[in-house]
Amino acid sequence: MxxxxxAIVIGAxxxxxxxxxxLRQGGHRVTLWGRDSAQLADIEGRQENSRYLPGLKLPAGLRVQADLNTAIAELPTDQPSLxxxxxxxHTTREVLRGIADRLPSQALVVTASKGIENESLSPMIEVMKQTLPAALHSRLAVLSGPSFARETAEGQPTAVVSAAEVRxxxxxxxxAFQNGAFRVYTSDDVIGVEIGGAVKNVIALSCGMAEGLGFGHNTRAALITRGLAEISRLAVRLGGNPLTLAGLAGMGDLVLTCNGPQSRNRTCGLLLGQGKTLAQALAEMRQVAEGVKTTRSVHDLSARVGVEMPISQAIYRVLYEDRPVRQIMSDLLGRPPRAELG
Incomplete structure (x- = not known):
């Protein structure tokens, strides 16, 4: 420890x-910021995030702040902060741009968001570099890995990866994050960790769709395995280490998100497989399914760098070309046979 x-956590x-x-369990002085001041007041009054983690008591001393600039101003300037x-x-650039010139020079800035920006096709570390002062670029990191929020908050054993270009x-x-139940490994493969964390959400959509159609474990295992293959192809083409995708930010996060009932992206895919439209599926969900927007980014990015990603492309056709889910599954199975490692 x-x-x-x-520490300031941006996003409630x-x-x-x-x-x-x-972070609070680790003894840090933590402020939580969110856009909804009424929600923050409720968190402070109940000592519970009743909207997103109902029934879970938050650690004593966890502060909330509705004004992000005020929270930033309270950070020390003469010692490291988080x-x-x-x-x-899709909101990371806007939020960071608003505080870029107020961040202390000794702050460590961590993104725990998993996605690829639609317009720029940039992963979050690149959005941070494009938004924050150059003096902070050596202090940027990514936190990723298989970690459902409720289990993490409850203190169940969890392992993730801290990736940064500077060791x-x-x-x-x-x-900063390591405690008795939350184990953190390090990596210098930022792009591999980011691509693994982002694209697994797209594959989770496919697993949910398959389940919604009534397919079983064989189908899910095939989608996870072939999904990992295409995630790895994209990461390696962008300069990532293939071994990263066999680790926590790759296979670990993929398996969790494709199988776990708490997975927002799997749930969204399940609703689509059951016949709901995308608008209906999103309306039923109380939280963001990052894979929906990431699917567009992956489609465009894979085309730009020339990487074949048939599962991701199939999900794009469902979400953005209104193709029937069952037809897409048939199309995937009907592709010409090939060598597994070819």
């Missing part, structure tokens, strides 16, 4: 709240 520091959804719990962005990936930054983030 690292030295106690001041389920995952932001869970990470705020981890700023953790857990807002949806000391990855290790500082590791030390």
């Amino acid at each position: 690292g030295q106690s520091m001041d 959804g389920s995952w932001g709240t869970a990470l705020a719990c981890v 700023v953790v962005s857990v807002v949806p990936s 000391a930054t990855a290790e500082a983030v590791q030390a």
Whole structure:
């Protein structure tokens, strides 16, 4: 466990709240910010995020702040602090741009959002670089891995990865988050960790769709395995290490998100497989399914760099070309035979 520091978690959804719990349990002084001031007041009054983690008592001393600039202004300027962005990936640029010139020079800035921006096709670390001052670029990190929010907040054993281009930054983030139940490994493969965390949500949509159609474990295993193959192809083409995709941010996160009933993306796919439209499926869900927007980014990015990703492309056709789910599954099975490792 690292030295106690001041930390701000930006985003009061389920995952932001869970990470705020981890940091507070580790003895840090933690402030949680969210867009909805009424929700924050409810969190403060109940000591519970009743919207996203109902019934779970939050650690004593966890503060909330409705004004992000005020929270940033309270960070020390003469010692390291921690700023953790857990807002949806499509809002990350906007939120960080608003605080870029106010962040202390010693802040560690961590993204725990999993996605690829639609317009720029940039993963979150690149959005951070494009948005934040160059002096902070050596202090940027990604936190990713198989971690459902409620189980993390409850203190169930969880393992994730801190990835940064600068080893000391990855290790500082590791030390800040590590506690008795939350184990953090380090990596210098930022792009591999980010691609694994983002694209697994697309594959989880496919697993949910298959389940909604009534298919069983054989189909899910095939989608997970072939999904991992196409995630790895994209990551390697972008400069990632293939071994990263066999680890926590790759296979680990993929298996969890494709199988776990708490998975938002699997649930969204399930509703689509049962015949709901995308609008109906999203209306039923209380939280963001990152894979929906990421599917468009992956479709465009894979085309730009020339990587074959048939499952991801099939999900794109369902979401953005209104193709029937059952027809897409048939199309995938009807592809010409090929060698597994070819």
